[in-house]
Amino acid sequence: MDPFSSPSPASSSTPSNEQIMDQLKNQIAQAYAEEFLETVRTKCFARCVTKPGTSLSGSEGSCVSRCVERYIEATQIISRAIFNAPR
Amino acid sequence: MDSPSMSSDLQSFLEQEKQKAMMNELVGKLTDVCWDKCITSAPGSKFSSSETACLTNCAQRFLDMSAIIIRRFQSMH
Numbered sequence: 001m002d003p004f005s006s007p008s009p010a011s012s013s014t015p016s017n018e019q020i021m022d023q024l025k026n027q028i029a030q031a032y033a034e035e036f037l038e039t040v041r042t043k044c045f046a047r048c049v050t051k052p053g054t055s056l057s058g059s060e061g062s063c064v065s066r067c068v069e070r071y072i073e074a075t076q077i078i079s080r081a082i083f084n085a086p087r
Numbered sequence: 088m089d090s091p092s093m094s095s096d097l098q099s100f101l102e103q104e105k106q107k108a109m110m111n112e113l114v115g116k117l118t119d120v121c122w123d124k125c126i127t128s129a130p131g132s133k134f135s136s137s138e139t140a141c142l143t144n145c146a147q148r149f150l151d152m153s154a155i156i157i158r159r160f161q162s163m164h
Binding site: 071 | 094097108110130139143145
């Protein structure tokens, strides 16, 4: 999708600031989500699928769900540690 | 952009988003590094208190270390 396409392409005027800001926010959020997904995928594969077999086992699957939850929690802990800890 | 200068609205918005992105990047990087250092066994359903403490210490010590390195570089010229 054209990142800067205006919702009403008929109007030839440049997009408003609000439109640009919204688009930008969406794109930043999407980029962040993609990067986070990629990181979690790498980390949890390394931690949970140590010897890849012919299929993903049940225990590997549950390890992955725990891993995803823990990685999100770790992100929150780190964020708290650097932003609102008395240092 | 056909306008020669961006509106100050947009400029402060961009500055704000840049700051946020830098903070997010820092948190992401620290989580990456500290996860590898502190979470050594298969992730459980809850972090142990030592894992939580390790993550917190790891993040804060990384910042302390950064400060030392920056000072060291600043004293080079």
